[in-house]
Amino acid sequence: MPSTVILWFRRDLRLDDNPALQAALIDCDRLVPVYVHDPDSEAPWAPGAASRWWLHGSLASMDQALQTFGTGLLIARGDALAELRRIVAATGATRIHWNRLYDPTTRDRDGRIKQALRADGLRAESHNASLLFEPWEIATGTGEPYRVFTAFWRRCGARLSDVGPLPAPTTLPPPPESPDSLPLENLALLPRIPWDTGLRETWTPGETAALEQARAFVQGRIQGYASARDLPALAGTSALSSHLHFGEIGPRRVLAMVREQWDDPTADPVETFVREIGWREFAHHLIYHYPHTTDEPLDRRFAALPWREEDADRLLRAWQRGETGIPLVDAGMRQLWHTGWMHNRVRMVVASFLTKNLRLPWQAGARWFWDTLVDADLAANSLGWQWSAGCGADAAPYFRIFNPVLQGERFDKSGAYVRRWCPELARLPDKYIHQPWTAPSALLEHAGIRLGRDYPAPIVDLKASREAALAAYEVVKAAGR
Numbered sequence: 001m002p003s004t005v006i007l008w009f010r011r012d013l014r015l016d017d018n019p020a021l022q023a024a025l026i027d028c029d030r031l032v033p034v035y036v037h038d039p040d041s042e043a044p045w046a047p048g049a050a051s052r053w054w055l056h057g058s059l060a061s062m063d064q065a066l067q068t069f070g071t072g073l074l075i076a077r078g079d080a081l082a083e084l085r086r087i088v089a090a091t092g093a094t095r096i097h098w099n100r101l102y103d104p105t106t107r108d109r110d111g112r113i114k115q116a117l118r119a120d121g122l123r124a125e126s127h128n129a130s131l132l133f134e135p136w137e138i139a140t141g142t143g144e145p146y147r148v149f150t151a152f153w154r155r156c157g158a159r160l161s162d163v164g165p166l167p168a169p170t171t172l173p174p175p176p177e178s179p180d181s182l183p184l185e186n187l188a189l190l191p192r193i194p195w196d197t198g199l200r201e202t203w204t205p206g207e208t209a210a211l212e213q214a215r216a217f218v219q220g221r222i223q224g225y226a227s228a229r230d231l232p233a234l235a236g237t238s239a240l241s242s243h244l245h246f247g248e249i250g251p252r253r254v255l256a257m258v259r260e261q262w263d264d265p266t267a268d269p270v271e272t273f274v275r276e277i278g279w280r281e282f283a284h285h286l287i288y289h290y291p292h293t294t295d296e297p298l299d300r301r302f303a304a305l306p307w308r309e310e311d312a313d314r315l316l317r318a319w320q321r322g323e324t325g326i327p328l329v330d331a332g333m334r335q336l337w338h339t340g341w342m343h344n345r346v347r348m349v350v351a352s353f354l355t356k357n358l359r360l361p362w363q364a365g366a367r368w369f370w371d372t373l374v375d376a377d378l379a380a381n382s383l384g385w386q387w388s389a390g391c392g393a394d395a396a397p398y399f400r401i402f403n404p405v406l407q408g409e410r411f412d413k414s415g416a417y418v419r420r421w422c423p424e425l426a427r428l429p430d431k432y433i434h435q436p437w438t439a440p441s442a443l444l445e446h447a448g449i450r451l452g453r454d455y456p457a458p459i460v461d462l463k464a465s466r467e468a469a470l471a472a473y474e475v476v477k478a479a480g481r
């Protein structure tokens with residue numbers, strides 16, 4: 001009897017450094033690589049529109065890679081357990097392997113599936129492809145999860161040299177007689193109304209592109225990363241976030257590439273970059289240990305924060321559309337809409353603006369990002385929003401309210417980023433590019449701008465809204481007493 005093994009792909013869409021694949025290959029005569037589309041089981045965090053777009057490309061690329069090995073991806077749709085059972089019955093598989101996910105909805109689902117398949121008599125095993133360390137392996141001296149990044153990363157650092165990637169396979173066993181795969185198009189992941197031009201122009205999903213992107217970054221741009229990473233007009237960062245989210249490349253491979261290229265791991269650009277991979281790791285650590293933080297503040301005092309009630313819908317819409325009248329905020333929101341990605345510095349600015357100047361709940365911002373980011377990741381997004389709102393682990397203190405004008409003048413000095421995404425402001429001189437409302441009217445006229453007609457007047461006064469936010473914070477402080 002040939003030994004038939006199922007490899008259940010999820011957000012680990014790669015052949016390189018794939019522990020589930022390597023485990024599946026042991027004593028395997030027939031391999032069934034499977035993807036089950038089951039968004040209902042991920043509710044309320046089923047992939048958003050931009051993520052679905054990426055997923056389509058990533059699955060196509062995975063299928064193509066498998067076909068070069070004489071096999072292919074068996075795509076199914078429906079309840080994951082029922083579909084896996086159907087494939088087990090049709091193929092006679094006796095083992096199934098997959099790589100773990102750490103967010104609350106998929107974790108519960110996967111636990112139930114593992115139990116059920118084992119009860120059916122199958123060997124079902126899960127592995128770690130997406131993290132450097134399991135969230136339960138890193139703990140404080142008293143066995144508690146970390147809530148402060150520096151201490152967490154110091155603990156990881158001591159063990160960093162132990163982790164390394166697994167190689168990609170050189171051959172794969174053939175598939176058995178299997179049920180037909182659904183055509184990828186049947187998953188309807190691509191938009192019916194084609195709003196995705198900007199995404200197509202900007203990104204190439206898939207493992208090959210991920211490895212190329214990482215290699216190019218590690219061999220080149222990483223040198224200037226420490227300073228360029230804060231300048232949104234430059235392509236100074238790795239742009240690996242979606243590739244990492246979908247598991248087209250793993251953090252162990254990224255780290256290995258860095259090590260191969262750079263002898264000195266403490267060299268400034270290297271350390272700064274690897275530390276960001278550490279933040280990704282920290283985000284997963286937190287979501288694993290504090291699963292409620294997808295919707296509720298980690299710092300419970302913030303449940304008492306009074307959010308704005310009047311005019312909330314209109315202000316949220318203006319923020320989403322990049323029509324707040326604050327150029328750096330609008331540029332960021334338009335970059336997000338057009339490309340499905342936003343520079344980290346600007347993510348912090350737009351999040352601070354939403355939660356503090358507009359006093360709208362961080363959950364509303366997180367939801368918008370969830371639907372529009374190609375790298376939408378429950379762990380990183382929840383951490384990023386809670387950090388910005390001041391209520392998360394190791395968060396920016398609530399009273400630290402980014403001033404988007406000063407942020408623009410510091411990190412987008414020449415206004416190149418704002419000019420790119422808000423072209424109606426392009427003719428303004430640098431001095432006014434981040435605060436057009438302070439420009440003399442003759443100058444505005446000369447630049448072809450009438451505020452309120454060609455570009456919005458600010459929807460809030462930055463100074464007054466800052467003071468209102470600080471006043472609201474008093475309630476949180478009182479709740480903590």
Ligand SMILES: Cc1cc2nc3c(=O)[nH]c(=O)nc-3n(C[C@H](O)[C@H](O)[C@H](O)COP(=O)(O)OP(=O)(O)OC[C@H]3O[C@@H](n4cnc5c(N)ncnc54)[C@H](O)[C@@H]3O)c2cc1C
Pocket residue numbers: 229237238239240241242244245276277278279280281283342343344345347348351369373375376377378380381382383384385388
């Ligand atoms: C409000 C807010 C929401 C965010 N939502 C997400 C999200 O949904 N998905 C996501 O991947 N990142 C999110 N981030 C973190 C960060 O903005 C992105 O990871 C980064 O901009 C991606 O660009 P890059 O790949 O060029 O990053 P690089 O600077 O090249 O960093 C390398 C990698 O490190 C990881 N990383 C970097 N910064 C962070 C961080 N602060 N937290 C966690 N991981 C990090 C990412 O995987 C990234 O690809 C959010 C940040 C904020 C402030």
